[in-house]
Amino acid sequence: MPKISTAWIAVLKASFVATVAMLGAAPSLAVEEDPWEGVNRVVFRFNDTVDTYSLKPLAQGYQKVTPGFLEDGIGNVFSNLGDVVVLTNDLLQGKVHDAGIDTSRILFNTTFGVLGFFDVATHMGLQKNDEDFGQTLGAWGLGSGPYVVLPLLGPSTVRDAVGRVPDSFLEPYPHMEHVPTRNVTRGFDLIDTRASLLSAEKMIRGDRYIFVRNAYLQNREFRTLDGQVEDDF
Numbered sequence: 001m002p003k004i005s006t007a008w009i010a011v012l013k014a015s016f017v018a019t020v021a022m023l024g025a026a027p028s029l030a031v032e033e034d035p036w037e038g039v040n041r042v043v044f045r046f047n048d049t050v051d052t053y054s055l056k057p058l059a060q061g062y063q064k065v066t067p068g069f070l071e072d073g074i075g076n077v078f079s080n081l082g083d084v085v086v087l088t089n090d091l092l093q094g095k096v097h098d099a100g101i102d103t104s105r106i107l108f109n110t111t112f113g114v115l116g117f118f119d120v121a122t123h124m125g126l127q128k129n130d131e132d133f134g135q136t137l138g139a140w141g142l143g144s145g146p147y148v149v150l151p152l153l154g155p156s157t158v159r160d161a162v163g164r165v166p167d168s169f170l171e172p173y174p175h176m177e178h179v180p181t182r183n184v185t186r187g188f189d190l191i192d193t194r195a196s197l198l199s200a201e202k203m204i205r206g207d208r209y210i211f212v213r214n215a216y217l218q219n220r221e222f223r224t225l226d227g228q229v230e231d232d233f
Contacts, residue, residue, distance in 0.1 A: 040149040059194035073117040080109045080116025085170045089131035093139045134163030138224035155216040
């Protein structure tokens with residue numbers, strides 16, 4: 001199962017779920033940040049077709065046969081693995097307090113949470129942070145660059161596309177030498193994440209391309225600035 005597909009679904013999840021309430025803001029700004037819209041739309045249609053005829057049906061079947069508690073637990077396991085990426089970028093940005101929280105999350109969820117199946121850390125008041133190397137580059141002062149839709153990877157910016165590379169080395173998959181185990185684990189990650197989007201995508205209205213683009217750009221700005229987004233009004 002291609003790793004790039006997993007990354008695509010992850011960014012879609014963040015875009016749809018975290019920013020649906022923000023979509024009305026600054027449409028002209030989004031246009032200025034999308035100088036490659038013509039090509040981006042072609043790639044977007046390709047990605048959407050791949051999803052419609054492969055990923056989405058698999059996710060629907062998975063959700064139908066998987067009990068809710070098991071689906072939640074599987075999602076928690078992959079979220080726990082992702083906390084390693086978050087922790088590393090906490091440190092790169094000098095966020096010592098957040099790094100302490102995320103270290104505790106990994107320790108408690110991996111041990112008391114049975115390898116992350118149960119998110120005991122959240123119930124202890126240790127809320128999950130959200131960092132990646134794209135945000136780290138932004139914190140270091142690098143601009144986002146133009147919006148770009150990558151084949152299979154989906155929505156991105158030039159900065160975020162670069163940021164995917166170091167983050168990928170922090171994922172468990174490159175370090176799994178047993179290929180069948182690696183592929184099965186990656187496949188579960190992909191399908192479980194896609195299943196979590198099934199209800200969120202119902203919120204899409206109008207032009208799907210514009211919706212996803214605006215959601216992605218606003219979500220990334222919000223996350224990079226830690227919620228300190230300037231009011232344009």
